[in-house]
Amino acid sequence: MGLFDKLKEKLVKTKKSIVEKIEAVIPTGGKIDESTIEEIEEILISSDVGVKATDEIVSILRKKVKEGNVKNFTDVKIILKEELVNLLKNNNFLNLKSKPSVILVVGVNGVGKTTTIGKLGHKFIQEGKSVVFAAADTFRAAAIEQLEIWAKRVGADIIKHKSGADPAAVAFDAVEHAKAKNKDIVIIDTAGRLHTKQPLMEELGKxxxxxxKSIPDAPHETLLILDATTGQNAIRQASLFNEIIGLTGVVVTKLDGTAKGGVIFGIKKEIGIPVKLIGIGEDIDDLKKFNPHEFVEALFD
Structure with missing residues (x-):
């Protein structure tokens, strides 16, 4: 199965939540009027596309309907596809120009941070890059062990201290190790932080x-891992983390198991942070670079 076909298969729940519902409210051979537009608006909002993104899309659709350019579902689909792709465009690629490039990974508990780090490390190593994992989630001994397992599995170096050690010290040692050994990429795991816990957020700043101190322009990427199944809560998490630490990108996981994939549009419009990677399954190769055009095509195909 090709990548596009796999993406279509994994996004089927989101497609049913958005595209198929919109198709169902378009009158066959009838006129698309204000009540139809309002139904489309309700579908987009209930599918976690977000209020701002929905407002922008619907205002363009309403304008084109008034101009007489929208006659049927095919016309609606063309407009929606174009606007959704435009909404998602903007710097969706990882900044990996430096050596070493440092990626700081953040997020709340249970979103799959360590697993995502493992898959990301695998992806880089498959591309011929050398990778160092920093086990800076020192609050949970299990987190260190889990990252060690991933390091062995994918062939990455790992820098760790004892459970309870200073996470900043682990991160510093990992970066110094990468510099000394001429490694390409450092990926720093951090503790799953509840956004209500200010001391833990301050630790991210530390x-x-x-x-x-080791690399003045690092981290080159600060990626927030978000679970697509949490819907609008994912947008709130992105907003809070962006205020506190300044995000460069988002990784949206578990898109294969949810009808809430529309949250990708909401994140981009509400927070202004690009989605850089998506998780579409449990396999080690199921972490993919995010391509806005392919994502939207997979929904509407």
Whole structure:
């Protein structure tokens, strides 16, 4: 199965939530009027596309309907596809120009941070890059062990301290190790932080400051891992983390098991942070670079 076909298969729940519902409200051979537009608006909002993104899309659709350019579902589909792709465009690629490039990974508990780091490390190593994992989630001994298992599995170096050690010290040692050994990429795991826990958020700031002592322009990426199944809560998490630490990108996981994939549009419009990677399954190769055009095509195909 090709990548596009796999993406279509994995996004089927989101497609049913958005595209098929919109198709169902378009009158066959009838006129698309204001009540139809309002139904489309309700579908987009209930599918976690978000209020701002929905407002923008619907205002364009309404304008084209008034101009007489929308006659049927095919016309609606063309407009929606174009606007959704435009909404998602903007710097969807990882900044990996430096050596080493440092990626700080953040997020709340249970979103799959460590697993995503493992898959990301695998992806880089498959591309011929050398990778160092930093086990800076020192609050849970199990997190260190889990990252060790991933390091062995994918062939990455791992820098770790004892459970309870200073996470910033682990991050610093990993960056210094990468510099000394001429490694390409450092990926720093951090503890799953509840956004209500201010001391833990302050610790993220400390990790950032310590990394900069070794590499002034690091981290080159600060990626927030979000679970697509949480819907609108994912947008709130993105907003809070962006305020506190300044995100460069988002990784949306578990898109294969949810009808809430529309949250990708909401994140981009509400927070202004690009989605850089998506998780579409449990296999090690199921973490993919995010391509806005392919994502939207897979929904509407």
């Amino acid at each position: 990790i950032n400051r310590v990394i900069k």
